[in-house]
Amino acid sequence: MLRKVLYIDLSSRESWIEERLDLFEDWMGGTGVGIKLLQEECPAGTDPLSPQAPIILSIGPLNGFFPVATKTVATFKSPLTGELGESYAGGRLSLALRFAGHEAVVIRGRAERPAYISINDADVKVKDATSIWGIDAQTTGVILREHETGVGRRSIIRIGPAGEKLVRFAGVVVDTYRHFGRLGLGAVFGSKMLKALVVSGTEHADVPDARRYREVYSRLYSTVVKTDVMEKYHDIGTSVNINVLNWLKGLPTKNFLLSSFSEGEKISGEMFADNYLFRRLSCAGCPIGCVHIAALKSAFSTHHEFELRKVSYDYEPIYSLGSNLGVSTAEGILRLIDVCERMGMDVMSAGVVLSWATEAMERGLITTKETLDIPFQWNNVEGYSRALESIVRPPNEFYSALAMGVDYASTKYGGREFAMALGKNEVSGYHTGPASIVGQLVGVRHSHLDNAGYSIDQKAAKRSMDPEMMVDEIIKEDNSRGVFNSLVGCLFARGVYTEENIIDALGAVGITKTKDDLQSLGRRIFEEKYKFKIQEGFDLSHAHIPKRFYETVSTLGIVAPETVEEMLRQYKKKRGWEPG
């Protein structure tokens, strides 16, 4: 198997390839290799928006070989949190990198003028992007699709105006409707004057034993398509959780003032599927097709002239731009998602920033003087839409502060107790109980996907779990996801990739690992990431937890601060960071 790293320096426009067997043998691929390259490339205290800050894209040994091993991980220093930046995207990128022969790409430096990178196998070119700078992310994709060769095993990733303007939660749009959404990778692209990256490949990927490979492939494929392990993702998709969490009192509503939305039925996954679903799409190499696309009809003249926009939706955007803003129509939510998509902005952060600002206005911390007459009010889709555009092109200090994220804005204007961020990252859509809070706080990228604390809370709703048991589950998930994210699989398929199946799949591509090897790898990856976080100033003992978490009833009732404190104490003890 090819184990190469492609290095690209935007300042000198040079590129070269290095065989890094050492790196891949010790750290497998994906996030394991990503964190080690970040340590090599990003000295302590580097400004995340400086030419010295690297962008690292990496895939793992199963990508391109097995079903649902479809993701690429981006590793960088986050301009939102100032520490570890890590984001995952599907689409065609991992397949394109596999067939171009690069398991990792490191991008350094800063281009003199707007540029995009074109990678075709070993051929790398830095091309002029002046004419597409300022253009929205979707149109940029259409233009590059027409101008670049390599149809098929090709991927196009690009930023929109939010990335160019260094909005700290700008994302990168990947192919059609996939994203490196979280933690501001789009702003890092923008700081390098890097509008896009196009990857295409024609190489072959061989396996050492075709018969064994076919046997393992068929087994995994059958589990994906013939069992119910992944069924829910195809049918309604993750938005099926809107009704479920609403009933469970776990659906954040109006900036977490409530945990259920009286109008939840109107924005449920079932409602979207019945009235707006247009088609489903899959990442390359996945038979599931969980990407749900809605058709949004907009009138653009009074004479019944309509434009049809296609907008992807799932659970998190419906929470962040729906219930959490009190938006009670599917159409209103789709309009807001569409603005974020065009601007190239993370929907979760954008929604939480707007929900904080709405409450801040209700409480008189800000007025129409700051908002320039936009009334920040629950369910005001038109106002929110204008506000999102103003965040990208800030007309005053207030919108500039919003573009820095909710932690920064609340430090400047007040309302820290209801600024819903953990580790400075705007929180995801779960108010299920203490494991969700602790999980996001201790998680390496402060994401619900680091250790799925929300699902541990839901287990605790069915059978009693004390704080120590919850912490054990969080640590187990932290470590095992480090392994799975080194492969780099779609987390929706984690039920398919049991430890035994991972060992078999690795064996089929010529990599021998034992259970102990995998468990040790998971622990080591976690530790390396924490080393980077601490080096860049993250301090778990002093991390801010908004009071709001303790005020609103959750799936497990009101969360007591003492429970969270006890879980954090247990967590530090079990990690060996503090004596018991």
Ligand code: SF4
């Ligand atoms: S389940 Fe969905 S997100 Fe995961 S690989 Fe398949 S299509 Fe992509």
